[in-house]
Amino acid sequence: MDIDKFPSALMQTIGFSQVLHTSAEPGSARVRFVARPEFAHSNGAVVQGGLVTAWLDCAMAFAVNAKDPTASLASLELKVSFLDRAAVTTFEAEARIVRWGRSVVFLEADLFALDGRLIARASSTGKLLRAAA
Template sequence: MSHVATALDALPRPPCAELLGWQVLDARPEQGWIRVRFEGRPEFLNPAGYVQGGFLAAMLDDTMGPAVFIQSDGRLFTPTIDLHVSFLAPARPGPLFGEGQVIQTGKSIAFLEGRLSDADGVLVARGTASARLVPAEKALG
């Protein structure tokens, strides 16, 4: 698969992205939509052998926020105000795929939705978030 160029390319890769195995697969900046890949690593598993919910929530958070960043061409950074996650199916170790969508942006807040699926296309979690809109140059230095 070829690289999809986005405003995210200008940022250094943060440690949380490395930990989660985060990789952009597809993006439509004009629509505020992004598709990313994560890796459900053995270190993320709960005693039942499934990816622990906190890691899935982090993956959803790291799916939704970047949708605003690419839609704004890197001008807006989005600290999460609140995050709501519904866990729908157990997530086995291996690749997981997130889709993030900007639902609405106002003057200071964005409303976001995200979905997280396994390699078979089974929806394992969905989430909604609201995030502050902060000028990227202020947030990222």
């Protein structure tokens, strides 16, 4: 896994912590994020949904990278369901490839609190980008 492929400033901004696991087949990744107080609203109690969405989107990009390190991902569509509040703490996102096409990929990701509670679920359609040969 080439973590340098992911922009370090962006990863730091969204609270990326570490890659816990990746698998090339079928294409999956589990990554950790740490929410900081400045991510929260409601008197600092709830992480803003855009950051939760960024975590899920990022995890799906890691799943794509696990399957094909030469490919990049451009999200075409992204749906997120927020199932529980995300407090200012540590989370793990687990992403997987549902269907891999020549130029389009279908993905899913779940965000978990460390106690196992499901916080959010996402599905996405992405465009696979590859460098010109």
